[in-house]
Amino acid sequence: MRTPIIAGNWKMNKNPQETQEFLEAIKGKLPESGVEAIIGAPAIDLNALTWFSKDEPLKTAAENCYFEDAGAFTGETSPKALSDMGLDYVIIGHSERRQYFAETDEDINKKAHAILKNNMLPIICCGETLEQRESGKAEEWVTGQIENAVKGISDDDLAKSVVAYEPIWAIGTGKTATADQAQEMVHVIREKIASLYDADTADKVRILYGGSVKPANVKELMSKEDIDGGLVGGASMDPESFLALANFQK
Numbered sequence: 001m002r003t004p005i006i007a008g009n010w011k012m013n014k015n016p017q018e019t020q021e022f023l024e025a026i027k028g029k030l031p032e033s034g035v036e037a038i039i040g041a042p043a044i045d046l047n048a049l050t051w052f053s054k055d056e057p058l059k060t061a062a063e064n065c066y067f068e069d070a071g072a073f074t075g076e077t078s079p080k081a082l083s084d085m086g087l088d089y090v091i092i093g094h095s096e097r098r099q100y101f102a103e104t105d106e107d108i109n110k111k112a113h114a115i116l117k118n119n120m121l122p123i124i125c126c127g128e129t130l131e132q133r134e135s136g137k138a139e140e141w142v143t144g145q146i147e148n149a150v151k152g153i154s155d156d157d158l159a160k161s162v163v164a165y166e167p168i169w170a171i172g173t174g175k176t177a178t179a180d181q182a183q184e185m186v187h188v189i190r191e192k193i194a195s196l197y198d199a200d201t202a203d204k205v206r207i208l209y210g211g212s213v214k215p216a217n218v219k220e221l222m223s224k225e226d227i228d229g230g231l232v233g234g235a236s237m238d239p240e241s242f243l244a245l246a247n248f249q250k
């Protein structure tokens, strides 16, 4: 049984004051069991999140990190420091990082190793452009991204990790992939993992869908066999909307 995940991704939004206000609004209202609620926040907000998560059923995620633990890397965030601070997850390979910060599959693979070595778990993002989908290349592209991201990761580590399928044409556009389209690709990803590892590992890894997930469509997406949760941008910013998503089973 895979525990469902609702993971917010605030992107470069919210300052520490706004973070505090958000946390006060969700205090005592997250599900105690059955769903893992995660918030991915900018580095400057993470301290508040990790303090909050000591008493509340919230897991925490950084939105990026570097692949070295320490050194002369001005402006980067150390995975070891994130782990020391109590972070649970790090989102890697988000399409915005690939597009605007030239993050490559090789970087993402190095980051995945660094995150696991530091006892956190990666949320590995993948997804195709509209052009790739329309030209029939989406599956090949997405499974290639996954194959490159997981190189050298053990089956035990991968089984605990999270993958997020986020078609680029559905991120922040209000255009959601249909639940069937999302299920189809998430299933292809699970089959790819089974071929790279084994059926047991593929059965354990949690695969999320991301792309305009909101309270109105979360139930239908979550009803699909292979979809284990949502990575949510816009709709995770407002406390009421995040709570509605996290409590989708109620």
Ligand code: PEP
Pocket: 009, 011, 166, 170, 171, 172, 173, 174, 210, 211, 212, 213, 231, 232, 233, 234, 235
């Ligand atoms: C995201 O940021 O990963 C995302 C899916 O954004 P949105 O939910 O706003 O489409």
